[in-house]
Amino acid sequence: MKSAQSAQSVLPPDTAKPLVSLRHLSKHYGSFKAVDDLALDIQEGEFLTFLGSSGSGKTTTLMMLAGFETPSAGEIQVEGRSLVQVPPHKRNIGMVFQRYSLFPHLSVRDNIGFPLSIRKRDAGERARRVEDMLKLVQLQAFAERRPSQLSGGQQQRVAIARALVYEPRILLMDEPLGALDKKLREDLQDELRQLHRRLGITIVYVTHDQEEAMRLSQRIAIFSHGKIVGLGSGYDLYQNPPNAFVASFLGNSNFLRVTAGGHAVARFEGKDVAMRPMPGVSAGTDLLLMIRPEKAQVLTTEMAATQPLISGWNEVSARIEEVVFLGESQTYSVKTHKGCTLSIKALTNGLPLLAAGTEVRVRWAAADACVYSEWNESDLNKTTVAI
Amino acid sequence: MLLTANAMGKGLRRGLFLSTALIAAFLLLPIVFIVLLSFGSSQWLVFPPPGWTLKWYGQFFANPQWMDAAMASLKVAVLTTVFALLLGLPTAFALVRGRFAGRDFLYGLFTLPMIVPLVIIAVAVYALFLKLGYTGTLFAFVVSHVIVALPFTVISIINSLKLFDRSIEDAAVICGASRLQAVLKVTFPAIRPGLIAGGLFAFLVSWDEVVLSVMMASPTLQTLPVKMWTTLRQDLTPVIAVASTLLIGLSLAVMLIAALIKRRNEIRA
Numbered sequence: 286m287k288s289a290q291s292a293q294s295v296l297p298p299d300t301a302k303p304l305v306s307l308r309h310l311s312k313h314y315g316s317f318k319a320v321d322d323l324a325l326d327i328q329e330g331e332f333l334t335f336l337g338s339s340g341s342g343k344t345t346t347l348m349m350l351a352g353f354e355t356p357s358a359g360e361i362q363v364e365g366r367s368l369v370q371v372p373p374h375k376r377n378i379g380m381v382f383q384r385y386s387l388f389p390h391l392s393v394r395d396n397i398g399f400p401l402s403i404r405k406r407d408a409g410e411r412a413r414r415v416e417d418m419l420k421l422v423q424l425q426a427f428a429e430r431r432p433s434q435l436s437g438g439q440q441q442r443v444a445i446a447r448a449l450v451y452e453p454r455i456l457l458m459d460e461p462l463g464a465l466d467k468k469l470r471e472d473l474q475d476e477l478r479q480l481h482r483r484l485g486i487t488i489v490y491v492t493h494d495q496e497e498a499m500r501l502s503q504r505i506a507i508f509s510h511g512k513i514v515g516l517g518s519g520y521d522l523y524q525n526p527p528n529a530f531v532a533s534f535l536g537n538s539n540f541l542r543v544t545a546g547g548h549a550v551a552r553f554e555g556k557d558v559a560m561r562p563m564p565g566v567s568a569g570t571d572l573l574l575m576i577r578p579e580k581a582q583v584l585t586t587e588m589a590a591t592q593p594l595i596s597g598w599n600e601v602s603a604r605i606e607e608v609v610f611l612g613e614s615q616t617y618s619v620k621t622h623k624g625c626t627l628s629i630k631a632l633t634n635g636l637p638l639l640a641a642g643t644e645v646r647v648r649w650a651a652a653d654a655c656v657y658s659e660w661n662e663s664d665l666n667k668t669t670v671a672i
Numbered sequence: 673m674l675l676t677a678n679a680m681g682k683g684l685r686r687g688l689f690l691s692t693a694l695i696a697a698f699l700l701l702p703i704v705f706i707v708l709l710s711f712g713s714s715q716w717l718v719f720p721p722p723g724w725t726l727k728w729y730g731q732f733f734a735n736p737q738w739m740d741a742a743m744a745s746l747k748v749a750v751l752t753t754v755f756a757l758l759l760g761l762p763t764a765f766a767l768v769r770g771r772f773a774g775r776d777f778l779y780g781l782f783t784l785p786m787i788v789p790l791v792i793i794a795v796a797v798y799a800l801f802l803k804l805g806y807t808g809t810l811f812a813f814v815v816s817h818v819i820v821a822l823p824f825t826v827i828s829i830i831n832s833l834k835l836f837d838r839s840i841e842d843a844a845v846i847c848g849a850s851r852l853q854a855v856l857k858v859t860f861p862a863i864r865p866g867l868i869a870g871g872l873f874a875f876l877v878s879w880d881e882v883v884l885s886v887m888m889a890s891p892t893l894q895t896l897p898v899k900m901w902t903t904l905r906q907d908l909t910p911v912i913a914v915a916s917t918l919l920i921g922l923s924l925a926v927m928l929i930a931a932l933i934k935r936r937n938e939i940r941a
Binding site: 351372373376377378379380386390400444447448451 | 837839840842843844845846847848849850851853854857858861862864
């Protein structure tokens with residue numbers, strides 16, 4: 286996890302009145318529910334990211350916030366006032382689009398000044414604020430150029446300046462860095478985080494890139510099929526995913542099918558394993574354990590013999606199927622005797638790599654494994670990208 | 673490309689060059705002949721001209737009938753351009769952005785005048801205007817020309833609207849512009865090349881239109897091509913070559929302007 290934990294600064298307390306409230310928000314296209322009875326509070330000053338795959342409803346929700354889509358049902362409120370009937374040009378919301386969407390016939394300066402001239406601000410104020418914005422996004426030297434004479438990163442900075450110049454309280458960003466290459470994207474992510482810290486503006490950001498969501502946001506809302514299926518800091522969502530979908534969507538995960546034996550013990554492949562207490566679960570219920578690849582350990586049988594199992598930890602036997610060395614870490618793909626495959630990630634520590642075919646013991650702490658009693662089978666085999 | 677100039681055999685390249693030159697000559701020769709004849713001293717359009725003179729140009733500009741026809745042509749072409757654009761613009765917006773039943777059918781309808789034989793349109797319009805008593809009026813000329821010019825403006829504006837990223841207009845709206853302001857301040861400037869191209873096409877269509885015009889013309893109101901047509905049926909004066917040269921000259925000028933505007937837009941874009 287390369288997420289910037291330092292950015293997870295203190296959120297406003299939950300008791301604070303939210304800046305934006307979405308209630309029972311829905312958008313239907315015929316029988317397709319793009320957004321389905323959504324509820325969400327957005328706090329003033331927070332950086333919130335809508336994360337989800339395409340078609341999950343994240344962009345539709347953003348477009349309803351902007352006013353380009355009309356909700357089929359439900360309510361959007363800003364400080365208690367309904368926004369649903371307010372046309373987009375009167376919402377005083379800033380927005381940065383995926384393809385920059387700069388005005389091709391205007392210079393950088395006039396692009397940034399456009400919202401002010403529409404608002405008929407006097408020339409002096411306009412010039413001063415455009416100059417401030419040019420400085421903020423470090424484009425003073427490019428003020429007279431046209432958008433087509435700028436690089437993708439510069440164009441996106443112009444778009445950000447244009448969205449900020451009229452000091453909106455909310456800034457919407459629709460996959461604004463999607464078209465840029467990786468290095469530039471990471472630079473702009475850092476710039477954006479600093480900008481957010483400096484201006485204290487509320488940012489709602491849409492992306493399908495989980496690493497980007499982790500890097501930028503204080504809170505992440507994970508979208509699936511028009512609903513928010515996980516909401517919280519990147520740290521919480523990764524460490525304690527609320528459900529199997531979030532677990533498999535965010536980062537990599539191993540799923541173990543077990544049967545409840547008691548409220549804190551389960552049977553896995555004929556062996557008792559300890560698990561987090563599940564109050565009220567009856568013996569015999571099918572459960573799912575989720576273990577992150579870096580939370581499990583791989584030990585050779587000799588190592589396992591000399592290192593006693595700490596209380597609260599579990600151990601199962603397995604055989605290494607494949608080893609992938611990645612430099613700072615290595616990934617072992619192991620298979621238990623009954624055919625359950627696990628992927629385990631270990632930091633490179635100077636010990637020799639274990640070879641495929643080695644008999645090993647896999648250990649994990651019961652506290653590190655999330656337990657789910659309900660899940661969709663389709664959620665378990667997401668193709669996830671390692672982060 | 674599979675067949676590049678370098679990959680071709682020498683003989684094939686020469687053959688292609690020759691055929692291209694022949695086709696170009698075939699297309700250009702009538703124009704060259706007409707322009708040369710307009711300066712020729714012979715009264716009978718003899719080629720090659722026995723000598724050179726400007727007297728036919730003098731006759732053209734001294735004759736109020738020719739001048740009236742030229743002015744009428746200009747007036748009709750300008751008005752046709754204006755109305756073809758005014759009608760074409762909302763039509764193109766509706767056809768590109770509208771989501772309604774029968775949109776594709778409507779698109780077909782608007783492009784129909786390009787496909788239907790001109791003489792059929794001419795007869796139909798003539799019959800209608802004869803009944804209404806509008807033949808021989810400026811109104812009749814402009815309306816009939818707009819019918820055939822409209823497909824050009826519609827198609828040209830549709831093409832540039834389709835290339836225009838609508839989120840740019842949305843960006844203007846979220847910046848505080850109403851939808852109308854956004855269209856006027858952002859969309860129109862962005863599709864201007866399409867508007868200009870469509871307008872120039874409309875002008876040229878009207879400028880050298882003869883089939884409809886012959887039907888609409890009256891002794892008091894006729895366009896330059898009509899005047900040429902009627903004059904040609906009576907005698908074969910080199911003044912017709914002068915009128916042709918002027919027609920070609922203005923068409924060339926319009927196309928030159930279009931090319932210059934296109935180049936300027938490419939430099940700026």
